[in-house]
Structures are given as structure tokens and as C-alpha cells.
Amino acid sequence: MxxxxxxxxxxxxxxxxxxxxxxxxxxxxxxxxxxxxxxxxxxxxxxxxxxxxxxxxxxxxxxxxxxxxxxxxxxxxxxxxxxxxxxxxxxxxxxxxxxxxxxxxxxxxxxxxxxxxxxxxxxxxxxxxxxxxxxxxxxxxxxxxxxxxxxxxxxxxxxxxxxxxxxxxxxARMQAINQNKDKFFAIIAHDLKAAFHGILGFSEVLDTDFDELEDKTKREIASYLNESSHTTYKLLENLLEWARLENGAMPYRPKQLQLDSLVEETVAGLQFSAAQKNIHIEIQLQPEIWVHGDRHMLHSLIHNLIGNAIKFTPEYGTIRIYDETQQDKVIISVEDNGMGMTPEQVQRLFKGDHNQSTKGTHGEKGTGLGLLLCQQFVQQHHGLLEVKSSVGRGSTFSFSIPLSAKVLS
Structure with a gap:
């Protein structure tokens, strides 16, 4: 009954x-x-x-x-x-x-x-x-x-x-946190071990055989050490952000933010990376859109998504950033015309499965933490992070955040 x-x-x-x-x-x-x-x-x-x-x-x-x-x-x-x-x-x-x-x-x-x-x-x-x-x-x-x-x-x-x-x-939350910790520690152990194996190995070669090496080989080793050092630093940077978020040392502090200014500021910091691959970044945002969000989290979120788009977009490609308002929220999308992914790869994106990670179009390596952090930052804003992708045609990452009262009124 x-x-x-x-x-x-x-x-x-x-x-x-x-x-x-x-x-x-x-x-x-x-x-x-x-x-x-x-x-x-x-x-x-x-x-x-x-x-x-x-x-x-x-x-x-x-x-x-x-x-x-x-x-x-x-x-x-x-x-x-x-x-x-x-x-x-x-x-x-x-x-x-x-x-x-x-x-x-x-x-x-x-x-x-x-x-x-x-x-x-x-x-x-x-x-x-x-x-x-x-x-x-x-x-x-x-x-x-x-x-x-x-x-x-x-x-x-x-x-x-x-x-x-x-x-x-x-x-339930504590169980989820513990699962995330296990996931992150597995990524950290894998990435740090791999990075330091390379750094230590090539450093030893330079230390013991420097005079015998050709200049071309020295330059290749120096380039590898530079790239590995940047990748390892990014890993530690993401790890620090995750640790602060999990321990409550990164409080959610939302305020009114102008969306186009925030995106333009973030893109400016990535123009050098894009220029190295001759990638054009188009910003197509509505004017005077104000959002209710945490500046640091949103900056890190947008930076990670655009950085990923640069990584998987070939030379002379295009990245487009656009938005759409829906009732009390705005949906921001980062679209590229790069490598794209299979449905199986999309499903694995937020599982932290490092063994399935993919190198960029120039062989760039990822840290494995970026998208997991993005997902947590979006959840802090009570939004959703969604992915649409097609092999050979590119990917679009979209996330929703609340509009500010300034816009709604």
C-alpha cells in the first residue's frame, strides 16, 4: 500500500x-x-x-x-x-x-x-x-x-x-576522500619516480661523460632535463593545491567576478605555450557577464583546461573559449580541434588511471592530477564538468558556475 x-x-x-x-x-x-x-x-x-x-x-x-x-x-x-x-x-x-x-x-x-x-x-x-x-x-x-x-x-x-x-x-565523504588519496598517491609515486629516474640518469651522464659528449647530445639532454623539471614542478604544484583543498587550507571564497577579465588574464599567461605551437586562442565571451565564484579556483580550473587544449592541439590549430547563460548559471566551454578521444578514453578521464594517459601532439607529458583538480573545483561551485570529444576532430570541456546576483537582477 x-x-x-x-x-x-x-x-x-x-x-x-x-x-x-x-x-x-x-x-x-x-x-x-x-x-x-x-x-x-x-x-x-x-x-x-x-x-x-x-x-x-x-x-x-x-x-x-x-x-x-x-x-x-x-x-x-x-x-x-x-x-x-x-x-x-x-x-x-x-x-x-x-x-x-x-x-x-x-x-x-x-x-x-x-x-x-x-x-x-x-x-x-x-x-x-x-x-x-x-x-x-x-x-x-x-x-x-x-x-x-x-x-x-x-x-x-x-x-x-x-x-x-x-x-x-x-x-561517505571520508571514504571518498580516502579513495581519492589512494588514487593521487598512486599517480604521485608513478610520476615522481619516472621523472627522477630520468633526471638522475641524465645528470649522471653529464657528470661523468661531459667532455666526451657531442654538443648536439648535450643540448638534447639539457632540453630533456628542462622539460622533466617543469613537469615535476607542475606535479608538485598540483599536489600542493590538492592537499590544501582536502585539508581545508584552501577555503571556498566566492565573490563577484567579471568573466571575460578572468579568462583574458588566464589566457595571457598561456600565450607563450600556445605560440610555441603556433596555436591561435579565440575568446568569444559575452560582455559584462559576472559570476559568483572563487578567483583562485576558477583561474586554476581555466588554466588547466586551456593548458590541456594546447597540449592536445597540433601546430597551427585553434582553441576557442565561449560561454552560454542558462537561467542562474553560465556554461564556459574550451574547444580545440586537436587529437580528440575515444568514448573509452573520455570515461577514464576522471579515474586517475595514469597508465592510460596520453602524450600531447609534441610529446608533452601530463601530471595526471589536473583534470581531477578541475572536477573538484567545479564541484565546489556546485557545477558540472562535461566532456565531448571525437577522435581526430577535437574535444570540448564545459563547466557550469553560478551567475552573480548582479547579472540575475
Whole structure:
């Protein structure tokens, strides 16, 4: 059975978009029951003296019953449900006799003899920002009243559910961080070892056989040492940025930024690299677009994406930077007409699989950290980083960031 009726549809929450985003961040919708939630739901039924109890997460169209006590269904439609009404309340919503409540007296759960729902009491699960994620509720087939102590206890148990949800989210985040650390350390160990093997090997050759080497060979060794040193320095630079981000030493400090000025400033620092391959960089941005973002993170993000485009674009190629506004965000794209990638290569991009890395059109080496940092910087701005690519035709990296209030007003 489901707590649903098409006869009394609750209005959407005033902050429905933010509410759904908050719910998604917990990554609990659609997941199976867990004992820490089951214990609380069982306690709700005992405290309220009800035959059934639920921990109901309210999604866009569905209710997901994360935990159930004496209740068979795993989910139900949102429209017309008791829970869709309950999330509109800051306090406990109590329906003592649903047959006498005009919102629910025609609900099949109330009118059907096999279910015969009469009593419902639901406490919203509120985030620190006051956004309701769902409801913890008691259900019975007999009319009931609740004492002040029962009401207060139900609210306390709702707070305990939210505390468990926060703990669940924190554990998931820590697991993700540990996975990222393992990934990054594998990249670092591989890159540093390879770089220093070359640097130490050729340094030893110069030290022991300098007088016997031809000038051409000396120049080739010097060029290799210079390139390896720059690559290793970039690796350490990316590593430092990642470490600062993970340790909270790189706080997210958004402010109003003029997009074209930020991009032009970043491109200016890459013109020398582009000129070495005779690559033309076109900036095609709308004027007077202001974004809400962290200057350092966005500079590093754009620098990495353009740097990658230069790496994989052949001589006399073109890189185009353009934007598109959509409601409350702007999508910035870096497009090149370079080597391009297969669908399999695109899927591996953000997995940190260094063994599958590709050299640039001039044999340039990457650090393996750049795109992973880009992804994290975009996530800090609550945006998405997307890639479109075709072998031999080039790639386009696009990311979204919020427009500033200056533009929206």
C-alpha cells in the first residue's frame, strides 16, 4: 500500500530545488534499510502506540521508505500522500482521524477496508537550513490523539534521524576522500619516480661523460632535463593545491567576478605555450557577464583546461573559449580541434588511471592530477564538468558556475 491520493495534492515547498539538492547530497534515496534507522522507526511505533511507522524520504515524484516498521511497500507516489503535506509543516503534522479530514477522507488508504488508515503523525526531517528531507511518521488504523510528551518525543526522534543521516554523509565523504588519496598517491609515486629516474640518469651522464659528449647530445639532454623539471614542478604544484583543498587550507571564497577579465588574464599567461605551437586562442565571451565564484579556483580550473587544449592541439590549430547563460548559471566551454578521444578514453578521464594517459601532439607529458583538480573545483561551485570529444576532430570541456546576483537582477 502507499500513502497516496490524487484528490489532495500538497503544494511544492517554497525552496523545492534546494530541498531536492540537499536530499540528493545524502545519497540515501533509493537505498535499502539500515539498522540505525530501523531502531528509531521501531521506537516511533512504540512511543506513539501505532501499528506502523516509516522513515519517508520525499523525492521529486516518489516517496522512498528508507525504514519501515510493519509496512510492506518500499516506495509510493508523492502526489496526494500524507508525507507530501507533512514536509510543509515546521512542526509535527497530526491527523487524528483521516476520515474526518477533508485532505484525506477520499484517500483510498482511508476508504479501503483492507487498509483503513485513520491516524497519522509525521515530524519533518529538517536540515540545519530548515529544508525538509522527508518525514518520520506513525500510522494506525484507529483514530488516536497524542500527548504533549509523545509529540515532543517524535520531534526528538526526527532530530536523531537527521543526526544519523549527517553521520552517514560524513562517513561517505571520508571514504571518498580516502579513495581519492589512494588514487593521487598512486599517480604521485608513478610520476615522481619516472621523472627522477630520468633526471638522475641524465645528470649522471653529464657528470661523468661531459667532455666526451657531442654538443648536439648535450643540448638534447639539457632540453630533456628542462622539460622533466617543469613537469615535476607542475606535479608538485598540483599536489600542493590538492592537499590544501582536502585539508581545508584552501577555503571556498566566492565573490563577484567579471568573466571575460578572468579568462583574458588566464589566457595571457598561456600565450607563450600556445605560440610555441603556433596555436591561435579565440575568446568569444559575452560582455559584462559576472559570476559568483572563487578567483583562485576558477583561474586554476581555466588554466588547466586551456593548458590541456594546447597540449592536445597540433601546430597551427585553434582553441576557442565561449560561454552560454542558462537561467542562474553560465556554461564556459574550451574547444580545440586537436587529437580528440575515444568514448573509452573520455570515461577514464576522471579515474586517475595514469597508465592510460596520453602524450600531447609534441610529446608533452601530463601530471595526471589536473583534470581531477578541475572536477573538484567545479564541484565546489556546485557545477558540472562535461566532456565531448571525437577522435581526430577535437574535444570540448564545459563547466557550469553560478551567475552573480548582479547579472540575475
Amino acid at each position: 502507499s500513502l497516496n491520493s490524487g484528490l489532495s495534492i500538497a503544494p511544492l515547498h517554497p525552496k523545492e530545488k534546494e530541498r531536492l539538492e540537499a536530499l540528493a547530497a545524502y545519497e540515501l534515496f533509493g537505498t535499502q534499510p539500515e539498522h540505525q534507522f530501523d531502531e528509531i522507526v521501531s521506537l516511533v511505533a512504540q512511543i506513539c502506540g501505532s501499528s506502523s511507522a516509516l522513515l519517508s524520504l520525499v523525492g521529486e515524484d516518489l516517496l522512498w521508505f528508507k525504514s519501515r516498521y510493519n509496512y510492506a511497500a518500499e516506495s509510493g507516489p508523492r502526489d496526494g500522500s500524507f508525507c507530501s503535506h507533512a514536509i510543509m509543516h515546521d512542526d509535527v503534522m497530526i491527523v487524528e482521524d483521516a476520515s474526518l479530514d477533508e485532505r484525506f477522507n477520499q484517500n483510498p488508504l482511508v476508504t479501503c477496508p483492507s487498509t483503513h488508515v485513520r491516524f497519522y503523525a509525521g515530524a519533518p526531517l529538517l536540515t540545519e537550513d530548515g529544508l525538509p528531507l522527508g518525514v518520520i511518521c506513525a500510522i494506525d488504523d484507529q483514530p488516536k490523539t497524542m500527548t504533549p510528551l509523545q509529540v515532543q518525543t517524535l520531534k526528538v526522534l526526527a532530530n536523531q534521524v537527521v543526526a544519523q543521516m549527517n553521520l552517514h554523509r560524513s562517513v
